[in-house]
Amino acid sequence: MTDSETINDIIRGDKEKFRLLIEKYQQMVFRTCMGFVHNKDDADDLTQEVFIQAYQALSKFKMESAFSTWLYRIAVNASLNKIRRSAGTSLFQRIESLFERDNNKVDFFSPVNTEDPESIIIKQEHSLWLKKALDSLPENQRTAIILSKYDDLPQKEIAEIMNITEGAVEALLQRAKKNLREKLMGDGRKKSKK
Amino acid sequence: MNCQLCQKNLDAYQEGRLSPDMMTQVESHLETCDSCKRIYNIQLLANRVINSEKETGVNTFLATRVLAGIENLENAGHEKESFTVRILQPALITVSLAAAVFFGIVLGNLSRPAGNTDKVPVELALINDVSLESVDILSLE
Numbered sequence: 006m007t008d009s010e011t012i013n014d015i016i017r018g019d020k021e022k023f024r025l026l027i028e029k030y031q032q033m034v035f036r037t038c039m040g041f042v043h044n045k046d047d048a049d050d051l052t053q054e055v056f057i058q059a060y061q062a063l064s065k066f067k068m069e070s071a072f073s074t075w076l077y078r079i080a081v082n083a084s085l086n087k088i089r090r091s092a093g094t095s096l097f098q099r100i101e102s103l104f105e106r107d108n109n110k111v112d113f114f115s116p117v118n119t120e121d122p123e124s125i126i127i128k129q130e131h132s133l134w135l136k137k138a139l140d141s142l143p144e145n146q147r148t149a150i151i152l153s154k155y156d157d158l159p160q161k162e163i164a165e166i167m168n169i170t171e172g173a174v175e176a177l178l179q180r181a182k183k184n185l186r187e188k189l190m191g192d193g194r195k196k197s198k199k
Numbered sequence: 200m201n202c203q204l205c206q207k208n209l210d211a212y213q214e215g216r217l218s219p220d221m222m223t224q225v226e227s228h229l230e231t232c233d234s235c236k237r238i239y240n241i242q243l244l245a246n247r248v249i250n251s252e253k254e255t256g257v258n259t260f261l262a263t264r265v266l267a268g269i270e271n272l273e274n275a276g277h278e279k280e281s282f283t284v285r286i287l288q289p290a291l292i293t294v295s296l297a298a299a300v301f302f303g304i305v306l307g308n309l310s311r312p313a314g315n316t317d318k319v320p321v322e323l324a325l326i327n328d329v330s331l332e333s334v335d336i337l338s339l340e
Contacts, residue, residue: 020266020269021266023265023266023269024262024266027261027262027265027266028262031257031261031262032256032257035255035256035257035261036253039252039253039255040249040252043252045255048255048257049257049258049261052257052258052261053261053264053265053268056261056265057265057268057269057272060265060269061272131244131247131248132248132251132252135244135245135248135249138245154246154249155249155252155253182210185245186238186241186242189241189245190237190238190241
């Protein structure tokens with residue numbers, strides 16, 4: 006059954022068919038959200054929000070582009086909105102979320118994990134270091150690099166999702182990589198000075 | 200190979216997308232250039248972090264959670280609708296009726312002729328016998 010057939014069935018009232026679309030695209034949406042928020046719980050909540058938004062707007066989907074492209078657009082917008090919202094939260098909430106973020110990393114200590122605590126801590130530090138660098142990029146550069154690195158999408162598809170030309174995507178990716186490298190190197194230098 | 204060319208090709212080198220000849224050139228440059236080697240190591244580390252985030256699995260019950268969320272939203276919509284039907288609609292009808300009666304009275308008062316004062320007709324004076332037989336007089340008796 007194709008996506009458009011499933012969508013038509015859902016619009017006609019077969020709500021349960023939406024489960025097929027969720028199961029097919031959940032990992033894809035989750036990965037994109039993860040690239041923006043870097044936190045499993047937040048990415049889970051965002052993925053849920055994305056699918057609910059998609060269901061509510063399904064009748065407006067004109068099938069001019071692939072369903073995945075449309076879903077990517079919703080995921081990118083929802084993620085950016087979430088980041089904008091959290092940027093406006095109070096200092097207290099930010100401190101609280103930092104602690105929550107640390108709690109989420111406890112899974113590194115799960116019995117399945119055979120790594121020693123030191124390497125786990127180093128891993129966490131590296132993770133935060135990358136997140137900080139990615140978050141410092143302008144929204145369009147961040148979107149392009151996340152779609153490229155986290156979702157392994159070709160420039161053509163990124164262009165379609167972001168509604169820009171392939172050339173613009175290439176320029177964005179180059180700038181993003183350069184800025185990211187500078188940021189990562191800068192932070193690395195600061196770390197080594199300490 | 201110079202540093203600029205090496206750094207330009209680092210991504211492709213890492214992903215094994217370069218020709219064998221270019222791969223060797225980048226490799227030998229990295230062995231001799233500390234600055235490029237450092238950039239390469241940082242890039243490697245960043246990609247490792249990205250890959251570990253990519254490997255994180257989505258919540259197993261996501262589909263059920265989404266469908267329950269949709270159901271809740273729709274139920275909330277119906278509740279809103281039933282509130283409108285059960286309470287708001289009768290209240291609006293009552294208010295409309297009261298308004299209709301009020302405006303009816305106002306309009307009725309406005310349409311009364313201006314000269315319609317309480318004049319006592321002449322004939323009424325003839326049958327007005329109050330002065331002839333006062334109730335006070337009768338009670339005194």
